[in-house]
Amino acid sequence: MIRTLQADEYQRGCLMEERVLKGDLAYESSMPRLSGDDERFVLLAMHQTLVERGLCLRQPTEKGNLLVFPSYYRRERPEQVTFPAVLVNYRFTGFLDEIYATLVVRLHHRDTFERDHLWRFAADFKTNTGKQLGVKLNRRAPGVGELEVYFDPSVAIEEKIIFSKYVYEHLSQHARDVERLRHYVCPKCGTPVGNRELAMKRLNDWLQGRTPQPEEPKTFRFGKHKTELPSIICVGCEQRVQLWDEMEQWFANPEIQQRVRDMQEEYAIELSNQSKERALVGEVISTVALANQISREFNVSDHGIDMEIEFVDDNYEATAAKLYLQLKSGDSYLHKRKKDGTEIFTIRDERHARYWMAQGFPVLLVIRNSEGEVRWMEVRDWLRRESENGKKRVKQIVFKGERFDVMSVRRWRDSVLSDETNSSN
Secondary structure (H helix, E strand, O other): HHHHHHHHHOOEEEEEEEEHHOOOOOOOOOOOOOOHHHHHHHHHHOOOOOOHHOEEEEEEEEEEEEEEEEEHHOOOOOOOOOOOEEEOOOOOOOOOOHHHHHHHHHOOOOOOOEEEEEEEEHHHHHHHOOEEEEEEEEEEOOOOEEEEEEEEEOOOOHHHHHHHHHHHHHHHEEEEEEEEOOOOOOOOOEOOOOHHHHHHHHHHHHHOOHHHHHHOOHHHHOOOOOOOOOOEEEEOOOOOOEOOOHHHHHHHOOHHHHHHHHHHHHHOOOOOHHHHHHHHHHHHHHHHOOOOOOEEOOOOOOOOOEEEEEEEEOOOOOOEEEEEEEEOOOOOEEEEEOOOEEEEEEOOOOOHHHHOOOOOEEEEEEEEEOOEEEEEEEEEEHHHHHOOOOOOOOEEEEOOOEEOOHHHHHHHHHHHHHHHHHOOO
């Protein structure tokens, strides 16, 4: 797959998801290929790993999902005279490609920031008000990198802090030897502080030796006790530049730290859900293949159908007789009714119910719980009966699913092919 990305003459760093799952990749001529089904499972597992680790963006398009790999996007960012100013640098060691790619993917999934442009080891984002901010990776040596975090000057200070704090927490968790270097500018003459290492050492030494006041994070006061604030002399006007400024006070604010942790937890849940969905797709594909039938995943599932199973006849030829599948993975989709313990599935989108009822082949709801148990239930005909053919709205499905396995797939094959034969006669 990496060879395929590198072979793109436009260096776009992206591939259609369908192409990856089909194995339409740039293999070496000497590389032995697996059999069709085996290769399909390996490609599916590879795809699931990419999603689990956050190494690529999964971006819906009119032609299907597009997998975007930030580390393989090779278009150089054009030089800009009025480019947003760098606020802070982070030096670190580790596997640079993975650290950078997972950071960009995580930032992309945050509602707070909108992805703007990808460049060669740089990513531009926008705030909700359209202001620009972003990150740029500079390689200093093998396994040694420095990440610039830049902002439009008009970006609100709270947004600057949340963005830079999110970057810092990501590096702290995935990199080693993380060093933070602020860019200070003299407020009187505008001269940048050149010796950033000394400035940060002076600030960190002061932070380690002081006792924070309880009210300080919110009010930015320093309590009743007098303390000499850390500063450094400006080489331009020889005035002292305060290091414990408003930016640093916000950066140390526990409320900001909690907001960043909440953002990280939200992404972890989102990533876990995507991984569970891919695991269920893989289980459906493998089970259907073992039953000697054909399964296909749909790239776009806006109407509530994720996959289809096409049955083959006794000569192993496709019959065009099908089942449609709606996949759900997780424990949140079913709840037990208090009065009798019956499992209930809530229909969150009425359009899906109407769409399921309109299909020419049975529609099955497939649910995988956290313990890996997969069950399925036919819902097209069930909804037709309960809604009196669409005359009344049905908000819930009484879920009485059977185990999804090879034998149940074959039973459905026999049933659907029998119905097709009877209808043709």
